[in-house]
Amino acid sequence: xxxxxxxxxxxxxxxxxxxxxxxxxxxxxxxxxxxxxxxxxxxxxxxxxxxxxxxxxxxxxxxxxxxxxxxxxxxxxxxxxxxxxxxxxxxxxxxxxxxxxxxxxxxxxxxxxxxxxxxxxxxxxxxxxxxxxxxxxxxxxxxxxxxxxxxxxxxxxxxxxxxxxxxxxxxxxxxxxxxxxxxxxxxxxxxxxxxxxxxxxxxxxxxxxxxxxxxxxxxxxxxxxxxxxxxxxxxxxxxxxxxxxxxxxxxxxxxxxxxxxxxxxxxxxxxxxxxxxxxxxxxxxxxxxxxxxxxxxxxxxxxxxxxxxxxxxxxxxxxxxxxxxxxxxxxxxxxxxxxxxxxxxxxxxxxxxxxxxxxxxxxxxxxxxxxxxxxxxxxxxxxxxxxxxxxxxxxxxxxxxxxxxxxxxxxxxxxxxxxxxxxxxxxxxxxxxxxxxxxxxxxxxxxxxxxxxxxxxxxxxxxxxxxxxxxxxxxxxxxxxxxxxxxxxxxxxxxxxxxxxxxxxxxxxxxxxxxxxxxxxxxxxxxxxxxxxxxxxxxxxxxxxxxxxxxxxxxxxxxxxxxxxxxxxxxxxxxx
Numbered sequence: 001x002x003x004x005x006x007x008x009x010x011x012x013x014x015x016x017x018x019x020x021x022x023x024x025x026x027x028x029x030x031x032x033x034x035x036x037x038x039x040x041x042x043x044x045x046x047x048x049x050x051x052x053x054x055x056x057x058x059x060x061x062x063x064x065x066x067x068x069x070x071x072x073x074x075x076x077x078x079x080x081x082x083x084x085x086x087x088x089x090x091x092x093x094x095x096x097x098x099x100x101x102x103x104x105x106x107x108x109x110x111x112x113x114x115x116x117x118x119x120x121x122x123x124x125x126x127x128x129x130x131x132x133x134x135x136x137x138x139x140x141x142x143x144x145x146x147x148x149x150x151x152x153x154x155x156x157x158x159x160x161x162x163x164x165x166x167x168x169x170x171x172x173x174x175x176x177x178x179x180x181x182x183x184x185x186x187x188x189x190x191x192x193x194x195x196x197x198x199x200x201x202x203x204x205x206x207x208x209x210x211x212x213x214x215x216x217x218x219x220x221x222x223x224x225x226x227x228x229x230x231x232x233x234x235x236x237x238x239x240x241x242x243x244x245x246x247x248x249x250x251x252x253x254x255x256x257x258x259x260x261x262x263x264x265x266x267x268x269x270x271x272x273x274x275x276x277x278x279x280x281x282x283x284x285x286x287x288x289x290x291x292x293x294x295x296x297x298x299x300x301x302x303x304x305x306x307x308x309x310x311x312x313x314x315x316x317x318x319x320x321x322x323x324x325x326x327x328x329x330x331x332x333x334x335x336x337x338x339x340x341x342x343x344x345x346x347x348x349x350x351x352x353x354x355x356x357x358x359x360x361x362x363x364x365x366x367x368x369x370x371x372x373x374x375x376x377x378x379x380x381x382x383x384x385x386x387x388x389x390x391x392x393x394x395x396x397x398x399x400x401x402x403x404x405x406x407x408x409x410x411x412x413x414x415x416x417x418x419x420x421x422x423x424x425x426x427x428x429x430x431x432x433x434x435x436x437x438x439x440x441x442x443x444x445x446x447x448x449x450x451x452x453x454x455x456x457x458x459x460x461x462x463x464x465x466x467x468x469x470x471x472x473x474x475x476x477x478x479x480x481x482x483x484x485x486x487x488x489x490x491x492x493x494x495x496x497x498x499x500x501x502x503x504x505x506x507x508x509x510x511x512x513x514x515x516x517x518x519x520x521x522x523x524x525x526x527x528x529x530x531x532x533x534x535x536x537x538x539x540x541x542x543x544x545x546x547x548x549x550x551x552x553x554x555x556x557x558x559x560x561x562x563x564x565x566x567x568x569x570x571x572x573x574x575x576x
Contacts, residue, residue: 084159084176090137092116095171104159104176106151117174122148122156129161136163136172146179158183206261213254214539215467218561220247222473225563229480251561256394259319263401268316270405274431275314277341277355278302284321284339288329296332298325301340306355310428316402317426320410321357323395324422328361335362335419344425351430354408358423366414374412375400399424458482459504459571464494464520465537466512470560474507481564491520498524503532505571507558510538510549521553533574 084101086094094112102109105120121129125147132145142164149157162175224244232240262268281300292298321339328337337359344354366374375396403410408426461478463485465471475485486503488494492515494508506524508517521534536554538545546557558570 082177084174084178086117086174086176088117088133088172088174090170090172092118092133101176104149104157104178106149106157120149122150124148132161132163133172136165136174137169138165140165140167155180203261206258210254210258210539212539214560215470217247217251217254218539219469219473221251221561221563222477226473226476226480256398259398260394260401263398263405268402268405270313270316272311272313272429274309274311276309277306278308280314280318280321281339281341284318284325287322288325292329292337293333295334296329297336298329299336299338301338303340303342305343306341307353307430309431310353310355311431312426312428313406316406317357320399320402320424321359323399324357324359324424327395328359328363328420328422332361332363332419337361352427353430354425354427356423356425358421360419360421362419365416365418365420366412367416371412371414375410458484460484460486460502461505461507462486462488462494462498462503463507464488464491464512464517465507465509466490470509477564477567481567489514491515491517491523494520495523495527498528500528500530505532506534507537508534508554510536518549518552518554525553535570535574 079099081098081100084104085098086101087096089095094115094117097105097109097112099109102112105112118126118129118133128145129147132143132147135143142162144160144162146158146160149159151157157178158180160177160179163172165172220243224240224247227240228244259268281302285298285300288298325337325339338361340358340360342356342358344356345352400410403424403426406426408424410422410424412420412422414420461483463471463474463478465474465487466489471487475487478485486497488497490512491508494506495515498506508521510517512520517536521536524531524534533555534553536549536557537560538549538557539560545559549557556570556574558566
């Protein structure tokens with residue numbers, strides 16, 4: 001195949017003639033040297049020059065296309081940028097702006113040209129902008145300020161403005177960034193911080209108030225326990241019952257306020273254990289047996305389909321049950337109160353069942369219009385000036401939060417003047433008695449009651465407490481049970497008094513002068529290899545206090561005030 005020649009070099013004859021004509025006009029000095037070789041050389045040079053011109057022309061065309069492309073890209077970026085760009089005259093009039101700037105100013109772009117930019121600044125930030133613009137005109141460096149734009153709607157736009165003057169000071173360039181959302185987020189974070197600080201303050205306040213209230217309450221309830229063991233006349237017995245009832249109510253109020261505060265702060269954590277629903281209901285019946293008013297029949301019913309052992313948070317379920325039963329007994333004058341349980345999922349999936357607990361009474365009932373208030377904190381269904389029934393209004397709201405925490409739901413069915421049924425449903429796992437149970441085994445060097453004392457009825461107790469009232473009341477309480485008590489006024493005295501094999505139990509108050517209970521406990525465990533159980537005592541009753549003090553060295557923990565039953569229960573737990 002014949003190779004096609006370049007058209008720029010195909011017509012050599014014409015080039016030759018052109019070169020010959022140029023030679024005739026400007027002949028060589030030595031005409032004889034103007035040979036055919038010289039003519040061909042001239043033709044070659046012309047060809048090279050022509051190619052160079054054509055290449056330069058192509059480069060110019062490419063450069064022009066690149067410039068146009070760059071200009072288009074710049075324009076696209078300028079117009080589509082999220083930031084607003086404006087060019088202002090030195091008088092402050094808008095000469096040019098992009099789409100984002102027009103959108104922030106909430107007007108059509110064409111209607112903004114030649115308008116004074118300051119007219120769109122809100123009154124509260126107009127003076128701030130004026131100072132900013134004056135700095136821009138007088139400076140060659142970037143200046144910044146925050147301002148608020150007026151818009152046609154009710155939602156002002158908060159902006160951050162950066163400005164810089166041109167070199168000839170004939171105009172200036174502004175960049176606007178919408179910071180409305182970031183400011184709202186900043187405000188929300190500030191509000192969240194304030195709320196968190198308020199909750200922390202409330203927690204600390206309640207902790208201090210609780211501690212101060214529980215200290216004298218320890219004396220009151222302790223003396224009540226002691227009086228209960230003495231012979232009283234009928235009149236004295238009536239006085240005693242009133243005193244005991246009022247004190248128990250006071251303790252319940254303190255506990256409810258603390259419980260709600262813990263729930264509100266998100267500090268309540270579930271602690272599931274293996275337990276029996278039948279046993280829990282039976283225990284509840286025994287607990288309320290003495291407080292059921294004459295004319296009321298209090299009974300329990302357990303669904304036989306419920307597994308013998310379930311895995312859930314027994315303490316929180318017990319707390320809800322006690323609150324519902326207590327309310328039912330309070331609002332029922334005659335008839336019955338029935339505590340029942342029901343298995344809602346007879347064919348458990350993944351070893352999980354749903355259990356329903358209900359408390360049905362023949363009490364006063366609840367009007368339809370007031371039922372929505374039942375689970376609202378601090379609400380009462382009777383008028384505040386004509387209230388017949390005492391209480392904080394926190395009980396049912398605490399129940400609701402605890403049931404939600406358990407993963408269930410709570411509700412009520414009621415007929416005014418005929419009675420109510422309060423119910424709650426919660427999930428539980430089915431486990432055998434050997435699953436999910438961790439038993440504490442005493443290790444060598446750990447605190448424990450010696451085997452010889454396992455069945456000992458009377459204990460030698462070292463009691464460290466700094467407050468005189470608590471010393472007297474708790475000592476009387478313990479000695480009335482047949483125990484021997486040695487008192488230490490602080491942790492340092494307890495450390496000096498303790499002798500190996502002399503004491504069977506140490507009750508150690510947490511907060512004491514000279515040396516606190518935690519420090520004294522650590523020093524005792526450093527000094528002695530074998531110690532009796534050390535039980536921490538404190539009026540602190542917040543979630544996690546027991547765990548915290550046990551991590552710090554205590555073997556067990558009791559919240560003041562405590563009664564004889566609570567002390568016996570603790571000793572049984574330690575011995576087991």
